[in-house]
Amino acid sequence: MNSGWSRGYVVLAGTFILAPLLVVVAVAFTSASFVSFPPPGWSLRWLAKVLADPAFMRPLGNSLVLAALAASGAALLAVPAALALARGGFRGAAEIESFLLSPLSLPALILSLSLLFFLARIGLGGQPIGLWIGHVVVTIPYMLRTVLATYRGVDRSAEEAAMTLGATPLRVFLHVTLPMIRPGILAGGLFAFLVSFDEVAIALLLSTMRTATLPVAILNHIAHNYDPAVAAISLINIALVTVAMLALEFGFGLDRLMLSRGRK
Amino acid sequence: MTSDRRRAGLLVAPAVLFLAGFFLGPLLLGVGVSLGHGPGGTPGFGQYTRLLGDSYYWEVARNTLGLAAAVTALTLAIGYPYALILTRAGGVAKTLLLLLVVAPLMVNVVVRTFGWMVVFGRAGLLNALLRGLGLPELDILNSWTAIAIALAHVLLPFMVLSIAATLEGLDPALGEAAATLGADPWRQFRHVLLPLSLHGAITGCLLVFALCMGSFVTPLVMGNNRTMVLAVLVYQQLTVTSDWAFAATLGLVLLALVLAVFWLQARLARRLAA
Numbered sequence: 001m002n003s004g005w006s007r008g009y010v011v012l013a014g015t016f017i018l019a020p021l022l023v024v025v026a027v028a029f030t031s032a033s034f035v036s037f038p039p040p041g042w043s044l045r046w047l048a049k050v051l052a053d054p055a056f057m058r059p060l061g062n063s064l065v066l067a068a069l070a071a072s073g074a075a076l077l078a079v080p081a082a083l084a085l086a087r088g089g090f091r092g093a094a095e096i097e098s099f100l101l102s103p104l105s106l107p108a109l110i111l112s113l114s115l116l117f118f119l120a121r122i123g124l125g126g127q128p129i130g131l132w133i134g135h136v137v138v139t140i141p142y143m144l145r146t147v148l149a150t151y152r153g154v155d156r157s158a159e160e161a162a163m164t165l166g167a168t169p170l171r172v173f174l175h176v177t178l179p180m181i182r183p184g185i186l187a188g189g190l191f192a193f194l195v196s197f198d199e200v201a202i203a204l205l206l207s208t209m210r211t212a213t214l215p216v217a218i219l220n221h222i223a224h225n226y227d228p229a230v231a232a233i234s235l236i237n238i239a240l241v242t243v244a245m246l247a248l249e250f251g252f253g254l255d256r257l258m259l260s261r262g263r264k
Numbered sequence: 265m266t267s268d269r270r271r272a273g274l275l276v277a278p279a280v281l282f283l284a285g286f287f288l289g290p291l292l293l294g295v296g297v298s299l300g301h302g303p304g305g306t307p308g309f310g311q312y313t314r315l316l317g318d319s320y321y322w323e324v325a326r327n328t329l330g331l332a333a334a335v336t337a338l339t340l341a342i343g344y345p346y347a348l349i350l351t352r353a354g355g356v357a358k359t360l361l362l363l364l365v366v367a368p369l370m371v372n373v374v375v376r377t378f379g380w381m382v383v384f385g386r387a388g389l390l391n392a393l394l395r396g397l398g399l400p401e402l403d404i405l406n407s408w409t410a411i412a413i414a415l416a417h418v419l420l421p422f423m424v425l426s427i428a429a430t431l432e433g434l435d436p437a438l439g440e441a442a443a444t445l446g447a448d449p450w451r452q453f454r455h456v457l458l459p460l461s462l463h464g465a466i467t468g469c470l471l472v473f474a475l476c477m478g479s480f481v482t483p484l485v486m487g488n489n490r491t492m493v494l495a496v497l498v499y500q501q502l503t504v505t506s507d508w509a510f511a512a513t514l515g516l517v518l519l520a521l522v523l524a525v526f527w528l529q530a531r532l533a534r535r536l537a538a
Contacts, residue, residue: 006349010273013346020379020417021371023389027382036387077279084275089268100279103287107478107522110294113515117297117508118290133286138280169271198372200481205502214375222378222485231382234375241370242457243446249363 006253021238027231033226046232056233059217063197066213070135071192074143077136079185082147083177087156098149104141108201111137128211134202139192146191150184151177183251190248194241297511311513312394321434321497321514329521331412331483332476339418339472343423344465348457351431352426369421376473377482377516380414381405384486406488414482423468430464462536474522494518 022035024241028046030039050056053206078100084090085097101113112134119130160178203213212220214237294448300307315321350361353397368376384405404410434457482494485486487496492516501511 006352007344009345011344011351016342016417017364017368017420019389020376020383021307021368023382024375024379034387035382035385037382037385037389037392043328057289061491077282081279083273087272087424090272093272096276096280100283103283105526106291107474107495109478109480109498110515110519111290112503113498113511114290114294115286116502117512118293120287121293137283140283144279181517184288194370198370201372204499215372218372218374218378219481222374222381226385230378234372237375238371241372242367244369245363245370247309248511249359 020066024231024234027228028235030228030231032228034097035226035231046228047235050229050232053229055221056214056217056229058119058235059212059214060232060233062207063209065213066131066135067193067196069132070139070196071143071154071189072137073132074139074192075185075189078140078143078188079147079181082144082151082184083181085144087146087149093134097144099129100199103137108138108199112202112205115162115202119206126206126208131203131211132207134206135196135199138202139195141183142191143188146188147181147184148232150181150187154180187248190251194244197241266324269370283415284309294512295511295516298516300374300509311509314510315517323496324492324497324522325517327491328477328495328518331493332406332473334408334412335415335419335476336469336473338483339420339423340469342416342467343420343468344427346420347427347431347461347464349422365421365424368417368515373418373479374419374485376415377485378484380410380417381486403517405529406486406491408491411483411486411491415476416487418479418482419472422471422475426468426471427464430461430467434460447536463533466529466536470526473525477518477522493523 012186026039027035027037029042029044030036030046031041031043032039062194075202080097081100085093085100115130115134115137116125119125119133122134124130159176162176163169167175197213198215199213200215200219203216204219206217208211214233218230218237221233280526284342298311300310337517346361346365348364350358353361355530381388384402385391386401386403386405388405390404394401442456447455480493480499483491484496484499487493495518496516498518501514505511
């Protein structure tokens with residue numbers, strides 16, 4: 001393929017990829033009281049409006065808290081499991097790994113619907129903890145995969161050396177294993193945070209007015225009114241995620257994380 | 265050895281128990297609810313016969329599969345060349361191409377759908393362009409076409425990443441060897457790259473098809489009653505009609521269709537491998 005053709009192709013594909021995002025950014029700065037493109041004039045009125053509007057700011061806070069708690073929960077459950085699975089040597093390790101990754105391959109709507117029934121049955125319907133449970137279920141696979149990849153990639157002879165020298169398992173974990181897998185935990189945690197922050201299906205069915213997350217609030221707003229406030233809050237959402245993405249890229253190298261998806 | 269095994273068990277147990285309780289358990293309960301073991305239900309296959317006996321649901325199922333097929337074809341057509349260019353690029357260009365394709369992945373699907381509403385809306389980008397060119401305006405916001413394009417945009421990163429992951433794993437020496445043996449670029453592509461990247465393309469198609477079947481935000485927000493798909497119907501049964509048993513049944517039918525696609529693709533992959 002010659003480079004002129006590929007350059008032209010990238011421009012076309014790039015336009016397709018960026019167009020719907022750029023129009024949102026443009027409409028966020030419109031001076032009009034309705035959605036139109038191109039905007040007739042520019043202003044910060046819609047950004048100021050949503051930043052002062054608890055109907056958006058409270059869901060934003062909810063989303064940040066939920067994402068942090070979900071990532072922590074996923075880390076507490078998935079990191080120990082990843083260590084055991086990477087060391088292997090026990091029966092059913094491969095099956096357990098597949099099972100722990102399986103929430104990835106189920107449509108989120110099906111999981112969300114099942115959890116709705118289940119939480120109602122055990123008396124947790126409409127409770128904030130139900131939302132947290134749902135998000136931990138969907139973030140465990142991301143955490144597990146990242147930590148597994150990191151731990152499988154490091155030289156574990158230092159652990160054996162420490163053990164031979166008489167260190168207790170806890171000391172080996174804290175002083176040898178943990179420093180080695182820390183990049184994996186941080187990357188997996190940030191990944192889990194973003195997945196939770198971005199999640200819609202579970203949040204939509206399991207949240208209430210009080211616990212609605214940002215995507216749910218935006219979705220509800222679009223359903224009732226089609227105005228530039230959606231663009232303004234979307235811009236804030238995009239800005240927050242961009243910061244996190246840049247942290248991932250500069251901290252850990254995005255291509256390593258993304259392109260290792262298909263491989264084990 | 266035994267203590268090692270016990271320690272491994274203890275490390276794995278919390279995650280396994282959590283998912284058994286809050287992932288597997290709810291799914292099994294969902295099956296139970298669809299069979300009438302829920303509040304106010306009568307046990308049996310009543311919900312399934314209701315679904316199979318109504319031509320409306322067959323039409324919705326056909327629409328769902330048709331939309332997923334169209335979106336898969338679109339993402340493959342756009343994504344394959346992109347993945348090829350991505351894997352051949354080096355240095356900064358590669359990072360930028362990768363950022364370009366994964367950036368939308370991190371923009372919420374609700375926001376991206378809203379973006380397409382601004383593109384296709386009556387006072388939107390598309391109509392502004394058409395006006396500028398002196399062409400008649402279009403009103404396609406609530407059409408299958410608009411929904412398919414928006415979904416292709418949402419799912420494109422999965423296709424590109426699946427194909428790129430396979431292409432990355434290929435030895436560049438393969439292409440060089442073919443070139444040394446006198447193959448022109450088209451023959452190199454046709455006989456070396458394409459067969460070897462087929463695995464990634466199949467993985468990508470499978471992933472996009474399955475994700476598309478389960479997507480409901482985009483068809484919910486952009487569509488209307490004429491563009492009904494199974495996932496939106498499930499959501500409506502839960503929130504509007506509050507018919508949990510029927511929602512569970514529709515959800516399981518959706519899941520069965522997704523699993524059937526996985527099975528077909530696995531068979532196809534095996535045949536290709538043979």
